[in-house]
Amino acid sequence: MSDEMERCGGCETDIWPKDDNGEPVAPAFLMTVTGTQMDYELAISLLRSFAIPTLRDFPDTAGLAKIILGFAGTGMDVYVPENMLEFAREVIKPVEEDALEGIDFEETEDGEEK
Numbered sequence: 616m617s618d619e620m621e622r623c624g625g626c627e628t629d630i631w632p633k634d635d636n637g638e639p640v641a642p643a644f645l646m647t648v649t650g651t652q653m654d655y656e657l658a659i660s661l662l663r664s665f666a667i668p669t670l671r672d673f674p675d676t677a678g679l680a681k682i683i684l685g686f687a688g689t690g691m692d693v694y695v696p697e698n699m700l701e702f703a704r705e706v707i708k709p710v711e712e713d714a715l716e717g718i719d720f721e722e723t724e725d726g727e728e729k
Contacts, residue, residue: 630668632696642670642694645703649690658693658707665706670694 632640648658655671662669672692695703 632668632698640696640698643697643700645669645693645695645700646707647674647690647692655691662693662695662703662706665702667695667699667703667706 634640646658648655659669659671670693672694674689674692
């Protein structure tokens with residue numbers, strides 16, 4: 616994890632949880648997001664929607680590539696508080712097709728499913 620880790624945009628510094636001694640909980644590696652800026656933002660937004668604060672790190676020279684190209688080709692590492700790691704893993708886990716069985720999706724007037 617580099618010293619130039621970026622906190623999630625718009626997060627306040629007091630959102631990161633503190634331990635029993637009042638010190639910030641150590642960050643734990645959650646995942647590497649690859650793709651475009653949209654992929655990065657979708658991953659961070661999903662975690663934010665469950666009140667999970669994040670730290671982002673662009674490994675190697677990806678930070679420079681993000682500035683020049685608008686995205687980091689090598690991906691973005693996402694860190695969460697270590698006491699929220701298991702919950703964050705559950706949040707980002709893909710939904711299995713079997714979990715959607717038995718759900719009736721309504722069709723809209725234009726024929727698309729809701």
